[in-house]
Amino acid sequence: MNTLLLRSAQENDTKDKYQESFRETDVDCVSVSPIGFEFINLETLYAHISHPEDHSGLIFSSPRTVQSVALCLKKHDENNEWDARLRDEWNKLPAFSVGTSTGGEVRKLGLHPVGEDSGNAENLCRIILEAVKSGSKPLLYPCGTMRREVIPKTLQKEELPVTYRVVSSAYMITFPSFRTRTTSSMNIKKRRGPRSEPWGTPMERERSFDIVCLIETCCFLFVR
Known part of the structure; x- marks a missing residue:
C-alpha cells in the first residue's frame, strides 16, 4: 500500500519516525507538507x-x-x-x-x-x-x-x-502548487498498487487546509 503523509518531512539526517513506522508494516510512503514557512x-x-x-x-x-x-x-x-x-x-x-x-x-x-x-x-x-x-x-x-x-x-x-x-x-500552500509537489513526489517514488491516502498530524489537518482545498486534494489523490 502506498501512503502520502501530509506533514513536514524530517529536516535533517535523522530517520523520520513516522515513515519508519509505516515501512515496518510494509507501507511505502512519502511526506509532503501542505504548509510552508x-x-x-x-x-x-x-x-x-x-x-x-x-x-x-x-x-x-x-x-x-x-x-x-x-x-x-x-x-x-x-x-x-x-x-x-x-x-x-x-x-x-x-x-x-x-x-x-x-x-x-x-x-x-x-x-x-x-x-x-x-x-x-x-x-x-x-x-x-x-x-x-x-x-x-x-x-x-x-x-x-x-x-x-x-x-x-x-x-x-x-x-x-x-x-x-x-x-x-506559516502559510497554506495553494492547491495548484501542492498538486505539483504531490505529483512530483509520487513520480519520484514510482508508485504502484493502491493510490495514496491523505494523512497528517492534527495540527496540520486543522490549520493547513480550508475545506475547499481539502476536498480538491482528496479528489486528486483518489481519482487520478
Whole structure:
C-alpha cells in the first residue's frame, strides 16, 4: 500500500519516525507538507542574540526556531560577533531544546542543547523550572505563529520571565502548487498498487487546509 503523509518531512539526517513506522508494516510512503514557512523579524531577533547578558538562556521548541537564529546571524552579524564572542557567551547559558532534531540544529550553532531527550514541551518545562528561578533575567524564546501554548502558559504560571519573538510564519500552500509537489513526489517514488491516502498530524489537518482545498486534494489523490 502506498501512503502520502501530509506533514513536514524530517529536516535533517535523522530517520523520520513516522515513515519508519509505516515501512515496518510494509507501507511505502512519502511526506509532503501542505504548509510552508517564512522567516520574519530576524533583525529584531538579532538585537536579542547580540546581548546574551540580558538573558538567562534560550528556549528552542523546533528545528525551525534554531534555524531562525542561524539565518539572523547570516543576515545581520556583519562583524562576525558570533564567532568572536557571542557563541562563547551564550554557551555560559542553557539552550533548552525539545527533541533530537532540534538538539542537532542547536549543535550546528555551536551551542549545547539542554533537555533534548525530554520528549515533549511539558517535560522540557520541568527541566527549565529546575534550572531557572523566578526573578532571573528573561529567557529568550524564538517561536513560530503555529507554536503550542504549553511552554508560554507553564512558565507564565510559575512567573518565569520569558521574551517571546515570533520568527517564522506559516502559510497554506495553494492547491495548484501542492498538486505539483504531490505529483512530483509520487513520480519520484514510482508508485504502484493502491493510490495514496491523505494523512497528517492534527495540527496540520486543522490549520493547513480550508475545506475547499481539502476536498480538491482528496479528489486528486483518489481519482487520478
